[in-house]
Amino acid sequence: MSILSSTVKSGVVFAALMTGSAQAGETLDRVRANGVVVDVLVNDYPPFGFINAENQLDGFDVDVGKAFAEKLGVKLKLETPGWETIISGKWAGRWDLAISSATPTEERAKVVNFPVNYYSVPAVLVVNTDEEAIKSIADISGKRVGVGTGSSYEAYINRNFAIPGKAKIEFPFTEVQAVPGDETVNFQNLSLGAGVRLDAIVASLATAQGQINATQKLKVVGEPLFAEPNAVVTDKGDPEWDAEVKRVITELKANGTLAKISEKWFGVDITKYAE
Incomplete structure:
Protein backbone atom coordinates (compact mmCIF):
# COMPACT_ATOMS: atom_id res chain seq x y z
CA MET A 1 0.00 0.00 0.00
CA SER A 2 1.41 3.40 -0.97
CA ILE A 3 1.66 6.31 1.45
CA LEU A 4 -0.67 8.31 -0.79
CA SER A 5 -3.43 5.70 -0.87
CA SER A 6 -3.10 5.21 2.91
CA THR A 7 -3.44 8.95 3.48
CA VAL A 8 -6.46 9.19 1.19
CA LYS A 9 -8.19 6.28 2.90
CA SER A 10 -7.45 7.73 6.33
CA GLY A 11 -8.97 11.00 5.22
CA VAL A 12 -12.09 9.25 3.96
CA VAL A 13 -12.51 7.40 7.27
CA PHE A 14 -12.00 10.63 9.25
CA ALA A 15 -14.52 12.47 7.06
CA ALA A 16 -17.03 9.66 7.50
CA LEU A 17 -16.60 9.76 11.26
CA MET A 18 -17.02 13.53 11.31
CA THR A 19 -20.13 13.29 9.13
CA GLY A 20 -21.64 10.66 11.43
CA SER A 21 -20.91 12.81 14.46
CA ALA A 22 -22.52 15.86 12.86
CA GLN A 23 -25.62 13.87 11.97
CA ALA A 24 -25.89 12.37 15.44
CA GLY A 25 -25.84 15.77 17.10
CA GLU A 26 -27.56 17.82 14.43
CA THR A 27 -30.57 18.79 16.54
CA LEU A 28 -28.55 19.71 19.60
CA ASP A 29 -26.15 21.73 17.45
CA ARG A 30 -29.06 23.61 15.89
CA VAL A 31 -30.69 24.31 19.26
CA ARG A 32 -27.44 25.63 20.71
CA ALA A 33 -26.65 27.71 17.63
CA ASN A 34 -30.12 29.30 17.52
CA GLY A 35 -30.53 29.55 21.29
CA VAL A 36 -34.06 28.23 20.81
CA VAL A 37 -35.71 24.84 21.22
CA VAL A 38 -38.88 24.30 19.16
CA ASP A 39 -41.46 22.26 21.04
CA VAL A 40 -44.69 21.11 19.39
CA LEU A 41 -47.92 20.21 21.18
CA VAL A 42 -51.68 20.15 20.75
CA ASN A 43 -53.70 23.16 21.90
CA ASP A 44 -57.05 21.45 22.48
CA TYR A 45 -56.18 19.05 25.28
CA PRO A 46 -56.82 20.79 28.62
CA PRO A 47 -55.31 20.85 31.16
CA PHE A 48 -52.22 19.61 29.31
CA GLY A 49 -52.28 22.06 26.41
CA PHE A 50 -54.89 24.71 25.61
CA ILE A 51 -55.48 28.37 24.77
CA ASN A 52 -56.21 30.32 27.96
CA ALA A 53 -58.36 33.42 28.50
CA GLU A 54 -55.42 35.63 27.51
CA ASN A 55 -55.21 33.77 24.16
CA GLN A 56 -51.91 32.19 25.22
CA LEU A 57 -50.83 28.57 25.13
CA ASP A 58 -51.08 27.19 28.65
CA GLY A 59 -51.18 23.93 30.56
CA PHE A 60 -49.11 21.19 32.14
CA ASP A 61 -47.22 20.32 28.93
CA VAL A 62 -46.52 23.99 28.27
CA ASP A 63 -44.97 24.40 31.71
CA VAL A 64 -42.88 21.26 31.25
CA GLY A 65 -41.66 22.70 27.93
CA LYS A 66 -40.70 25.94 29.64
CA ALA A 67 -38.79 24.06 32.33
CA PHE A 68 -37.03 21.97 29.69
CA ALA A 69 -35.87 25.04 27.77
CA GLU A 70 -34.72 26.80 30.94
CA LYS A 71 -32.75 23.75 32.04
CA LEU A 72 -31.15 23.52 28.59
CA GLY A 73 -30.28 27.23 28.74
CA VAL A 74 -32.25 28.29 25.65
CA LYS A 75 -35.51 30.03 24.80
CA LEU A 76 -38.70 28.08 24.13
CA LYS A 77 -40.72 28.34 20.92
CA LEU A 78 -44.07 26.59 20.85
CA GLU A 79 -45.85 25.44 17.70
CA THR A 80 -49.10 23.51 17.17
CA PRO A 81 -49.01 21.71 13.80
CA GLY A 82 -51.69 19.19 14.79
CA TRP A 83 -51.54 15.81 16.51
CA GLU A 84 -51.47 13.64 13.39
CA THR A 85 -48.61 15.69 11.94
CA ILE A 86 -46.62 15.43 15.18
CA ILE A 87 -46.98 11.69 15.62
CA SER A 88 -46.33 10.87 11.95
CA GLY A 89 -42.62 11.75 12.16
CA LYS A 90 -40.42 13.01 9.30
CA TRP A 91 -40.22 16.47 10.84
CA ALA A 92 -37.38 17.50 8.51
CA GLY A 93 -35.78 19.67 11.20
CA ARG A 94 -38.83 21.91 11.60
CA TRP A 95 -39.27 20.97 15.27
CA ASP A 96 -36.97 19.63 17.96
CA LEU A 97 -39.26 17.71 20.28
CA ALA A 98 -42.88 17.24 21.28
CA ILE A 99 -43.86 17.48 24.93
CA SER A 100 -47.46 16.65 24.16
CA SER A 101 -48.73 13.78 26.33
CA ALA A 102 -47.92 11.03 23.81
CA THR A 103 -48.30 7.38 24.72
CA PRO A 104 -45.39 5.30 23.36
CA THR A 105 -46.99 2.49 21.33
CA GLU A 106 -45.37 -0.07 19.08
CA GLU A 107 -46.94 1.43 15.95
CA ARG A 108 -45.86 4.98 16.78
CA ALA A 109 -42.33 3.81 17.63
CA LYS A 110 -41.91 2.83 13.99
CA VAL A 111 -41.90 6.48 12.90
CA VAL A 112 -40.86 8.52 15.97
CA ASN A 113 -38.74 8.01 19.09
CA PHE A 114 -39.76 8.14 22.75
CA PRO A 115 -36.52 8.88 24.62
CA VAL A 116 -38.06 9.32 28.07
CA ASN A 117 -41.39 9.01 29.91
CA TYR A 118 -42.32 12.05 32.00
CA TYR A 119 -45.63 11.09 33.58
CA SER A 120 -48.18 8.30 33.77
CA PRO A 229 -47.09 6.17 30.29
CA ASN A 230 -46.63 9.46 28.45
CA ALA A 231 -43.34 10.25 26.76
CA VAL A 232 -41.48 13.07 25.09
CA VAL A 233 -41.40 12.56 21.31
CA THR A 234 -38.46 13.16 18.98
CA ASP A 235 -37.94 12.51 15.31
CA LYS A 236 -35.93 9.52 14.12
CA GLY A 237 -32.22 9.73 13.42
CA ASP A 238 -30.54 11.70 16.20
CA PRO A 239 -29.47 9.54 19.17
CA GLU A 240 -27.35 12.32 20.68
CA TRP A 241 -30.40 14.57 20.92
CA ASP A 242 -32.45 11.73 22.38
CA ALA A 243 -29.80 11.25 25.08
CA GLU A 244 -29.85 14.98 25.88
CA VAL A 245 -33.64 15.06 26.07
CA LYS A 246 -33.59 12.11 28.47
CA ARG A 247 -30.88 13.75 30.59
CA VAL A 248 -32.78 17.02 30.96
CA ILE A 249 -36.15 15.43 31.75
CA THR A 250 -34.51 13.05 34.24
CA GLU A 251 -32.90 16.01 36.03
CA LEU A 252 -36.19 17.92 36.10
CA LYS A 253 -37.81 14.92 37.72
CA ALA A 254 -34.97 14.41 40.21
CA ASN A 255 -34.88 18.03 41.37
CA GLY A 256 -38.65 18.18 41.94
CA THR A 257 -39.49 20.56 39.08
CA LEU A 258 -41.89 18.15 37.36
CA ALA A 259 -43.58 17.38 40.68
CA LYS A 260 -44.22 21.09 41.31
CA ILE A 261 -45.70 21.55 37.83
CA SER A 262 -47.95 18.53 38.36
CA GLU A 263 -49.11 19.75 41.77
CA LYS A 264 -49.98 23.10 40.18
CA TRP A 265 -52.25 21.54 37.56
CA PHE A 266 -53.61 18.40 39.24
CA GLY A 267 -53.03 18.71 42.97
CA VAL A 268 -51.06 15.45 42.84
CA ASP A 269 -47.74 14.35 41.39
CA ILE A 270 -48.54 12.34 38.25
CA THR A 271 -44.85 12.36 37.29
CA LYS A 272 -43.81 10.01 40.10
CA TYR A 273 -45.41 7.11 38.25
CA ALA A 274 -43.32 7.61 35.13
CA GLU A 275 -41.02 4.66 34.48
Whole structure:
Protein backbone atom coordinates (compact mmCIF):
# COMPACT_ATOMS: atom_id res chain seq x y z
CA MET A 1 0.00 0.00 0.00
CA SER A 2 1.41 3.40 -0.97
CA ILE A 3 1.66 6.31 1.45
CA LEU A 4 -0.67 8.31 -0.79
CA SER A 5 -3.43 5.70 -0.87
CA SER A 6 -3.10 5.21 2.91
CA THR A 7 -3.44 8.95 3.48
CA VAL A 8 -6.46 9.19 1.19
CA LYS A 9 -8.19 6.28 2.90
CA SER A 10 -7.45 7.73 6.33
CA GLY A 11 -8.97 11.00 5.22
CA VAL A 12 -12.09 9.25 3.96
CA VAL A 13 -12.51 7.40 7.27
CA PHE A 14 -12.00 10.63 9.25
CA ALA A 15 -14.52 12.47 7.06
CA ALA A 16 -17.03 9.66 7.50
CA LEU A 17 -16.60 9.76 11.26
CA MET A 18 -17.02 13.53 11.31
CA THR A 19 -20.13 13.29 9.13
CA GLY A 20 -21.64 10.66 11.43
CA SER A 21 -20.91 12.81 14.46
CA ALA A 22 -22.52 15.86 12.86
CA GLN A 23 -25.62 13.87 11.97
CA ALA A 24 -25.89 12.37 15.44
CA GLY A 25 -25.84 15.77 17.10
CA GLU A 26 -27.56 17.82 14.43
CA THR A 27 -30.57 18.79 16.54
CA LEU A 28 -28.55 19.71 19.60
CA ASP A 29 -26.15 21.73 17.45
CA ARG A 30 -29.06 23.61 15.89
CA VAL A 31 -30.69 24.31 19.26
CA ARG A 32 -27.44 25.63 20.71
CA ALA A 33 -26.65 27.71 17.63
CA ASN A 34 -30.12 29.30 17.52
CA GLY A 35 -30.53 29.55 21.29
CA VAL A 36 -34.06 28.23 20.81
CA VAL A 37 -35.71 24.84 21.22
CA VAL A 38 -38.88 24.30 19.16
CA ASP A 39 -41.46 22.26 21.04
CA VAL A 40 -44.69 21.11 19.39
CA LEU A 41 -47.92 20.21 21.18
CA VAL A 42 -51.68 20.15 20.75
CA ASN A 43 -53.70 23.16 21.90
CA ASP A 44 -57.05 21.45 22.48
CA TYR A 45 -56.18 19.05 25.28
CA PRO A 46 -56.82 20.79 28.62
CA PRO A 47 -55.31 20.85 31.16
CA PHE A 48 -52.22 19.61 29.31
CA GLY A 49 -52.28 22.06 26.41
CA PHE A 50 -54.89 24.71 25.61
CA ILE A 51 -55.48 28.37 24.77
CA ASN A 52 -56.21 30.32 27.96
CA ALA A 53 -58.36 33.42 28.50
CA GLU A 54 -55.42 35.63 27.51
CA ASN A 55 -55.21 33.77 24.16
CA GLN A 56 -51.91 32.19 25.22
CA LEU A 57 -50.83 28.57 25.13
CA ASP A 58 -51.08 27.19 28.65
CA GLY A 59 -51.18 23.93 30.56
CA PHE A 60 -49.11 21.19 32.14
CA ASP A 61 -47.22 20.32 28.93
CA VAL A 62 -46.52 23.99 28.27
CA ASP A 63 -44.97 24.40 31.71
CA VAL A 64 -42.88 21.26 31.25
CA GLY A 65 -41.66 22.70 27.93
CA LYS A 66 -40.70 25.94 29.64
CA ALA A 67 -38.79 24.06 32.33
CA PHE A 68 -37.03 21.97 29.69
CA ALA A 69 -35.87 25.04 27.77
CA GLU A 70 -34.72 26.80 30.94
CA LYS A 71 -32.75 23.75 32.04
CA LEU A 72 -31.15 23.52 28.59
CA GLY A 73 -30.28 27.23 28.74
CA VAL A 74 -32.25 28.29 25.65
CA LYS A 75 -35.51 30.03 24.80
CA LEU A 76 -38.70 28.08 24.13
CA LYS A 77 -40.72 28.34 20.92
CA LEU A 78 -44.07 26.59 20.85
CA GLU A 79 -45.85 25.44 17.70
CA THR A 80 -49.10 23.51 17.17
CA PRO A 81 -49.01 21.71 13.80
CA GLY A 82 -51.69 19.19 14.79
CA TRP A 83 -51.54 15.81 16.51
CA GLU A 84 -51.47 13.64 13.39
CA THR A 85 -48.61 15.69 11.94
CA ILE A 86 -46.62 15.43 15.18
CA ILE A 87 -46.98 11.69 15.62
CA SER A 88 -46.33 10.87 11.95
CA GLY A 89 -42.62 11.75 12.16
CA LYS A 90 -40.42 13.01 9.30
CA TRP A 91 -40.22 16.47 10.84
CA ALA A 92 -37.38 17.50 8.51
CA GLY A 93 -35.78 19.67 11.20
CA ARG A 94 -38.83 21.91 11.60
CA TRP A 95 -39.27 20.97 15.27
CA ASP A 96 -36.97 19.63 17.96
CA LEU A 97 -39.26 17.71 20.28
CA ALA A 98 -42.88 17.24 21.28
CA ILE A 99 -43.86 17.48 24.93
CA SER A 100 -47.46 16.65 24.16
CA SER A 101 -48.73 13.78 26.33
CA ALA A 102 -47.92 11.03 23.81
CA THR A 103 -48.30 7.38 24.72
CA PRO A 104 -45.39 5.30 23.36
CA THR A 105 -46.99 2.49 21.33
CA GLU A 106 -45.37 -0.07 19.08
CA GLU A 107 -46.94 1.43 15.95
CA ARG A 108 -45.86 4.98 16.78
CA ALA A 109 -42.33 3.81 17.63
CA LYS A 110 -41.91 2.83 13.99
CA VAL A 111 -41.90 6.48 12.90
CA VAL A 112 -40.86 8.52 15.97
CA ASN A 113 -38.74 8.01 19.09
CA PHE A 114 -39.76 8.14 22.75
CA PRO A 115 -36.52 8.88 24.62
CA VAL A 116 -38.06 9.32 28.07
CA ASN A 117 -41.39 9.01 29.91
CA TYR A 118 -42.32 12.05 32.00
CA TYR A 119 -45.63 11.09 33.58
CA SER A 120 -48.18 8.30 33.77
CA VAL A 121 -51.88 8.38 34.59
CA PRO A 122 -54.59 5.74 34.42
CA ALA A 123 -57.16 5.66 31.65
CA VAL A 124 -60.75 5.70 32.93
CA LEU A 125 -64.32 5.34 31.72
CA VAL A 126 -66.50 8.44 32.12
CA VAL A 127 -70.29 8.61 31.88
CA ASN A 128 -73.02 11.15 32.56
CA THR A 129 -74.14 11.36 36.19
CA ASP A 130 -77.61 10.14 35.12
CA GLU A 131 -76.20 7.00 33.49
CA GLU A 132 -77.26 3.80 35.29
CA ALA A 133 -76.68 1.02 32.73
CA ILE A 134 -72.93 1.51 32.30
CA LYS A 135 -71.11 0.56 35.48
CA SER A 136 -67.80 -0.68 34.04
CA ILE A 137 -65.90 -1.04 30.76
CA ALA A 138 -67.62 -4.40 30.21
CA ASP A 139 -70.90 -2.53 29.67
CA ILE A 140 -69.84 -0.45 26.65
CA SER A 141 -70.48 -3.11 23.98
CA GLY A 142 -72.66 -1.54 21.28
CA LYS A 143 -72.36 1.91 22.84
CA ARG A 144 -71.10 5.22 21.42
CA VAL A 145 -67.83 6.02 23.17
CA GLY A 146 -66.03 9.33 22.68
CA VAL A 147 -62.23 9.33 22.30
CA GLY A 148 -59.60 11.82 21.20
CA THR A 149 -58.85 11.54 17.49
CA GLY A 150 -55.73 9.45 16.92
CA SER A 151 -55.32 8.87 20.65
CA SER A 152 -54.34 5.68 22.44
CA TYR A 153 -57.91 5.65 23.80
CA GLU A 154 -59.24 5.37 20.25
CA ALA A 155 -56.89 2.44 19.62
CA TYR A 156 -58.05 0.85 22.88
CA ILE A 157 -61.74 1.11 21.98
CA ASN A 158 -60.91 -0.39 18.58
CA ARG A 159 -59.17 -3.26 20.40
CA ASN A 160 -55.88 -2.40 18.73
CA PHE A 161 -53.75 -1.12 21.59
CA ALA A 162 -50.58 -2.32 23.29
CA ILE A 163 -47.94 -0.67 25.44
CA PRO A 164 -44.40 -1.82 24.59
CA GLY A 165 -42.87 -3.84 27.41
CA LYS A 166 -46.13 -4.02 29.36
CA ALA A 167 -48.55 -6.85 30.05
CA LYS A 168 -51.16 -7.57 27.41
CA ILE A 169 -54.11 -5.19 27.54
CA GLU A 170 -57.48 -6.83 28.11
CA PHE A 171 -60.59 -5.80 26.14
CA PRO A 172 -63.64 -7.01 28.16
CA PHE A 173 -66.11 -5.70 25.58
CA THR A 174 -67.21 -6.52 22.05
CA GLU A 175 -67.97 -4.18 19.16
CA VAL A 176 -68.06 -0.52 20.19
CA GLN A 177 -68.90 2.57 18.13
CA ALA A 178 -65.84 4.74 18.64
CA VAL A 179 -66.61 8.45 18.22
CA PRO A 180 -63.27 10.20 17.66
CA GLY A 181 -63.07 13.96 17.96
CA ASP A 182 -61.91 16.90 20.03
CA GLU A 183 -61.90 15.76 23.67
CA THR A 184 -63.39 18.99 24.99
CA VAL A 185 -66.28 18.69 22.54
CA ASN A 186 -66.75 15.05 23.51
CA PHE A 187 -67.08 15.98 27.18
CA GLN A 188 -69.51 18.76 26.30
CA ASN A 189 -71.64 16.28 24.36
CA LEU A 190 -71.61 13.75 27.20
CA SER A 191 -72.67 16.49 29.61
CA LEU A 192 -75.91 16.95 27.63
CA GLY A 193 -77.27 13.75 29.13
CA ALA A 194 -76.92 9.99 29.24
CA GLY A 195 -77.07 8.66 25.67
CA VAL A 196 -78.04 12.00 24.10
CA ARG A 197 -74.97 12.21 21.86
CA LEU A 198 -72.55 9.87 23.60
CA ASP A 199 -72.87 7.02 26.04
CA ALA A 200 -69.39 7.26 27.54
CA ILE A 201 -65.85 8.56 27.10
CA VAL A 202 -62.46 6.93 27.60
CA ALA A 203 -59.82 9.45 28.67
CA SER A 204 -57.01 10.02 31.15
CA LEU A 205 -58.00 10.42 34.79
CA ALA A 206 -56.37 13.87 34.89
CA THR A 207 -58.39 15.12 31.91
CA ALA A 208 -61.58 13.49 33.16
CA GLN A 209 -61.23 14.98 36.64
CA GLY A 210 -60.85 18.46 35.19
CA GLN A 211 -64.05 18.04 33.17
CA ILE A 212 -65.92 16.49 36.10
CA ASN A 213 -65.01 19.46 38.28
CA ALA A 214 -65.98 21.92 35.56
CA THR A 215 -69.34 20.44 34.55
CA GLN A 216 -70.58 18.62 37.68
CA LYS A 217 -72.47 16.37 35.23
CA LEU A 218 -69.98 13.54 34.77
CA LYS A 219 -68.56 10.66 36.80
CA VAL A 220 -65.93 7.94 36.56
CA VAL A 221 -67.22 4.36 36.73
CA GLY A 222 -65.44 1.05 37.16
CA GLU A 223 -61.76 0.39 37.72
CA PRO A 224 -58.90 2.13 35.86
CA LEU A 225 -58.46 0.53 32.44
CA PHE A 226 -54.69 0.64 32.11
CA ALA A 227 -51.75 2.72 33.32
CA GLU A 228 -50.65 4.84 30.41
CA PRO A 229 -47.09 6.17 30.29
CA ASN A 230 -46.63 9.46 28.45
CA ALA A 231 -43.34 10.25 26.76
CA VAL A 232 -41.48 13.07 25.09
CA VAL A 233 -41.40 12.56 21.31
CA THR A 234 -38.46 13.16 18.98
CA ASP A 235 -37.94 12.51 15.31
CA LYS A 236 -35.93 9.52 14.12
CA GLY A 237 -32.22 9.73 13.42
CA ASP A 238 -30.54 11.70 16.20
CA PRO A 239 -29.47 9.54 19.17
CA GLU A 240 -27.35 12.32 20.68
CA TRP A 241 -30.40 14.57 20.92
CA ASP A 242 -32.45 11.73 22.38
CA ALA A 243 -29.80 11.25 25.08
CA GLU A 244 -29.85 14.98 25.88
CA VAL A 245 -33.64 15.06 26.07
CA LYS A 246 -33.59 12.11 28.47
CA ARG A 247 -30.88 13.75 30.59
CA VAL A 248 -32.78 17.02 30.96
CA ILE A 249 -36.15 15.43 31.75
CA THR A 250 -34.51 13.05 34.24
CA GLU A 251 -32.90 16.01 36.03
CA LEU A 252 -36.19 17.92 36.10
CA LYS A 253 -37.81 14.92 37.72
CA ALA A 254 -34.97 14.41 40.21
CA ASN A 255 -34.88 18.03 41.37
CA GLY A 256 -38.65 18.18 41.94
CA THR A 257 -39.49 20.56 39.08
CA LEU A 258 -41.89 18.15 37.36
CA ALA A 259 -43.58 17.38 40.68
CA LYS A 260 -44.22 21.09 41.31
CA ILE A 261 -45.70 21.55 37.83
CA SER A 262 -47.95 18.53 38.36
CA GLU A 263 -49.11 19.75 41.77
CA LYS A 264 -49.98 23.10 40.18
CA TRP A 265 -52.25 21.54 37.56
CA PHE A 266 -53.61 18.40 39.24
CA GLY A 267 -53.03 18.71 42.97
CA VAL A 268 -51.06 15.45 42.84
CA ASP A 269 -47.74 14.35 41.39
CA ILE A 270 -48.54 12.34 38.25
CA THR A 271 -44.85 12.36 37.29
CA LYS A 272 -43.81 10.01 40.10
CA TYR A 273 -45.41 7.11 38.25
CA ALA A 274 -43.32 7.61 35.13
CA GLU A 275 -41.02 4.66 34.48
